[in-house]
Every structure is written in C-alpha cells, then in structure tokens.
Amino acid sequence: MGDIIFKARNIVETAKDITWTAHDGDTQLSAKGFMRKNGEAGEQLLRGAPPARAVTTKKVKKIIVNTPLAEGLDAGGGKRPGLQYGVAYEFEAVEFDGDVQPDDHATIKWGYKYQNEDGVADFDFNATGKKIWINISTLAVCGCDLTVYAYFSGRTAEAERTEWVHYRFRWFSLKDVTNEINNRVVANNPKLGAILIDQSNTPLCGMAIVFYLFAKTNPQAYSKASFDLHRKGEAEFGTFKLKPKDPVIYEMDPAAAKYPKLGGTPMPKIDWIDMVTLRNQENTFLNYTGEAGQEISGINYPDMVAPLLKNFLQFNDVKDSTNIGMNPTADSKQYLLEEIDAQHKAGYNIAMLIDADMLKDSPSYFAAADNPFSWRFHWIIYEGNYSVNIQNNTCSFSFWCWGNPVKLLTIKQKSFDTNIYGYIKAK
Known part of the structure; x- marks a missing residue:
C-alpha cells in the first residue's frame, strides 16, 4: 500500500x-x-x-421483549406475567459491549432452551438480526421457563432472557390440579378415587360418568390425560384427541363469578378442565363453554355419551339401550333392573339414564306435551347390590354420581318405574 x-x-x-x-x-x-x-x-x-x-462490538449485553406479556399463574401458584401459546412476541437486542452498535445487525444470532419432563430442548433459530419474532407454537414449552439467547459468537457468554410460558389453562393452580388428580387415582379407598369426580352445578353428568369410568378403569391414562390438558390444552388417549373447539375456555378463571359453584363451593378444577374440554369438543349448534347457568347447551344425550365410551374410552363392546320416550308410564320395569344387574355381573360398566326424581324416591309423571328440556335427565353409574322387597314393593341397588361415595339406594318400585330411561353398557 x-x-x-x-x-x-x-x-x-x-x-x-x-x-x-x-x-x-x-x-x-x-x-x-x-x-x-x-x-x-x-x-x-x-x-x-x-x-x-472505533472498535466494532462483538457481544450482546441485553435483550428485551417488546410485546406485552399476559398475566397468569406460575408453577407455584403465584401471579406472573408470561408468554402464551399461539402468540408471537418480538425480542430485541438493545445493549452491546462498549455501548457501541454493531456495524451489521444481521450478524446477531438467536437461540433458545427450555426443559420439561422429557428433558432439555436446545435449538438455534434460523433468523438473525437485532429483532426477532418468536411464535410460541410448541405445546411442549407450556408450563416451562423459556430462555432466549442473542449473540455474535458465544451463546452462553452473551445475552439471555428467561420468560415463563403459561399453562394453557393459565388461571388454574398446578398445585390444586395435582392434588385433585392424585386423589382421583387412589385405589381401594372409600373416600378417595374416581368417586371424587364432581360435575358441581353443571349439566355435565354425562361427561362425569365418562371420566369416572376413565379414572376407575385406567387411572394412569386418566392421570396423564388430565395433566396434559392442564398444561398443553389437549391430550391423547389411543387414537382419540381431547381438544376443545372454542379456545375461549382456556381463559376461564376459577375466581370469576361465572365459574360454576354448588352451594358456594367452586367446581373442582381438574373436573372443570376435563369435562368442559370434552363437552366443548362435542358442541354442535349450541356453544357450551362451561359457564354457570349454561344448562341447555351442556346437556349430554345418549347419542353423545355412547360414542365417547367407544371412541374415547375404547371399550370394544358398547350398546345403547336408552329410550327417552320410555316415560311417562307406570308400567313395572323390574325386568329392566334385573337385566341391568345381570349385565353388570357379566363384567359390563353400566351407565343408567334416569330422571333425578328417582334419587329422591319420588315418582314422576309427564304429559306428552311437556317441554323435554324440563325433564331432569341424569346419568348415574350402576354399582351392583340389586335386591327387591316384594312385601314393601321396594327395590335397592348401589350407584355413583356427583362426587359422592358409592351409595345404596332403596326406593319404591314405582319411583324406579317412572324415572328410568334405560342404560348403556360398555366393556
């Protein structure tokens, strides 16, 4: 030169x-x-x-997130701002070594890392530059801390920023959900187990008997599906995918006035997540989203329940023997109770469709012109112990529903005859 x-x-x-x-x-x-x-x-x-x-900088010192974060609960149950699945966030490198802007922002590289029950995921983004848009599109990162890196040459020696990624049901405490799930899979305890599944003040008795049978017959699969639903908003059992049609249910807050309560007690959190997800998935012309007061839109008819026993719970032998036109009649249906008991002894799970008046030992009579929505359809699980007292004209059997222990019901034969709409058997 x-x-x-x-x-x-x-x-x-x-x-x-x-x-x-x-x-x-x-x-x-x-x-x-x-x-x-x-x-x-x-x-x-x-x-x-x-x-x-001037000497060109070779280190990124600080990253910020320009997109507003959402409030929710963290793993400990405390309120915390965080990222949400399905939302894109702009991250920006804003400070550099020596407080000098680099000559070429395109040389800034980006990477990320998170850890869940499957281990550590550690990747680089394809994009480079001073700013980068990160779309939270991986379900595996929900319920985890996501660490984002910006660097020229040394990822761990330069800038990083860690943000919490919310559970899909971000207002439902993991601690509460964990306790409820664990209590529902305890075997051989008359106060714990599947009996705790509770529809509360909702019309979800059909969904309740589905999850009761799920937790009772396959507790490990029930547990995994319930945890997955809380964290990722969807779950799989065999070939069946549990996923709501309407994402609005992810925004429910159990502290809200619209959250279902019975006698002032809020519905158990995991039961709301499980049942509302499944019922919302089955929505047709009415949109049930799990709010208190949604009685008609949440009804569970036999043509909804029977396919779920087959397709979701994967029972091979399912037969629907319900008939909502069976009542009102006072004809003796003792034969039906004998048939139900025989099927139960043969190893079938029996879901009975009744009018709730049966549980109060009260006969029911409806005129043909009555509004069918006023009929108090209710699903219960038959649990055996059938007997009949001809002298008193009563019958007895054990059943489960509504988060209670299995009970022995003794009622007048007429209370059974006028309140039964048949049954679904499955095994």
Whole structure:
C-alpha cells in the first residue's frame, strides 16, 4: 500500500467531508461531519496521521421483549406475567459491549432452551438480526421457563432472557390440579378415587360418568390425560384427541363469578378442565363453554355419551339401550333392573339414564306435551347390590354420581318405574 493522504476542503481547525485515500492500494475511508483531533481546539490534519476508528462490538449485553406479556399463574401458584401459546412476541437486542452498535445487525444470532419432563430442548433459530419474532407454537414449552439467547459468537457468554410460558389453562393452580388428580387415582379407598369426580352445578353428568369410568378403569391414562390438558390444552388417549373447539375456555378463571359453584363451593378444577374440554369438543349448534347457568347447551344425550365410551374410552363392546320416550308410564320395569344387574355381573360398566326424581324416591309423571328440556335427565353409574322387597314393593341397588361415595339406594318400585330411561353398557 502507498502513502495515506488526507484531503479536506478549506482545512482549518475543523474540516468537513474528510477523506483518506490510499495510493496504489484499494482502501478508501471517509467521514461525514466535523472531524477533530487532539482535543477540542483541533488542528490541521497532518499527513500520515489519520484518526483511529472505533472498535466494532462483538457481544450482546441485553435483550428485551417488546410485546406485552399476559398475566397468569406460575408453577407455584403465584401471579406472573408470561408468554402464551399461539402468540408471537418480538425480542430485541438493545445493549452491546462498549455501548457501541454493531456495524451489521444481521450478524446477531438467536437461540433458545427450555426443559420439561422429557428433558432439555436446545435449538438455534434460523433468523438473525437485532429483532426477532418468536411464535410460541410448541405445546411442549407450556408450563416451562423459556430462555432466549442473542449473540455474535458465544451463546452462553452473551445475552439471555428467561420468560415463563403459561399453562394453557393459565388461571388454574398446578398445585390444586395435582392434588385433585392424585386423589382421583387412589385405589381401594372409600373416600378417595374416581368417586371424587364432581360435575358441581353443571349439566355435565354425562361427561362425569365418562371420566369416572376413565379414572376407575385406567387411572394412569386418566392421570396423564388430565395433566396434559392442564398444561398443553389437549391430550391423547389411543387414537382419540381431547381438544376443545372454542379456545375461549382456556381463559376461564376459577375466581370469576361465572365459574360454576354448588352451594358456594367452586367446581373442582381438574373436573372443570376435563369435562368442559370434552363437552366443548362435542358442541354442535349450541356453544357450551362451561359457564354457570349454561344448562341447555351442556346437556349430554345418549347419542353423545355412547360414542365417547367407544371412541374415547375404547371399550370394544358398547350398546345403547336408552329410550327417552320410555316415560311417562307406570308400567313395572323390574325386568329392566334385573337385566341391568345381570349385565353388570357379566363384567359390563353400566351407565343408567334416569330422571333425578328417582334419587329422591319420588315418582314422576309427564304429559306428552311437556317441554323435554324440563325433564331432569341424569346419568348415574350402576354399582351392583340389586335386591327387591316384594312385601314393601321396594327395590335397592348401589350407584355413583356427583362426587359422592358409592351409595345404596332403596326406593319404591314405582319411583324406579317412572324415572328410568334405560342404560348403556360398555366393556
């Protein structure tokens, strides 16, 4: 390279539009604005002494998130802002080593890391630059801390930012959900187990008997599906996928006034998640979203329950023997109770469709013109112990429903005859 020559117009104490040219070489440097050398007083630029250039930074020092975060509960149950599944967030590298902006932002690389029950996921993004949009589109990261890196060459030696990624049901405490699930899979305890599944003040008795049988016959699968629903908002059992049609149910807050309660006691959290997810998935022309007071839109008819026993719970032998036109009649249906008991002894799970008046030992009579929505359809699980007292004209059998222990029901035969709409058997 040849000599360096400094050129400027009207060289005085300060000069504009300075250029440095290398003769017999390929280097040309330029600067716009005022150039000063050796202090504020300045002096003419001398041949062979160009000012030193700034050193380009090679480290990112700080990352921020420009997109607002959402409130929710963290793993400990405390309120915490965090990222949500399905939302894109803009991350930006804002501070650099020496407080100097890099010459080329395109050289900033990005990566991320999180850890769940399956281990550590650690990847680089394909995109580069000062800003990057990150779409939370991986269900596996829900309920985890997500660490995002921005760096030039050393990922762990430069900037990182960790943000919580909410559970899909972000207002449902993991501690409460865990306790409820664990209590529902305890075997051989008359106060714990599947009997705790509770529809509360909702019309979800059909969904309740589905999850009762799920927890009773396959507790490990029930537990996994329930945990997955809380964390990821969807779950799989065999070929069946549990996933709501309407994402609005993810926004339910158990502390809200619209959350179902019975006698002032809120519905158990995991039962709401499980039952409302499944019922919302089955929505047709009415949109049930699990709010208190949604009685008609949440009804569970036999043509909904029977397919779930087959397709969801994967019972091979399912037969629907219900008939909602069976009543009102006072004809003896003792034969039906004997049939139910025989099927139960043969190993079938029996879901009985009744009018709730049966549980109060009260006969029911409805005129044909009555509104069918006023019929108090209710699903219960038959649990054996059938007997009949001809002298008193009563019958007895054990049943389960509504989060209670299995009970022995003794009623007048007429209370059974006028309140039974048949049964579904499954095994």
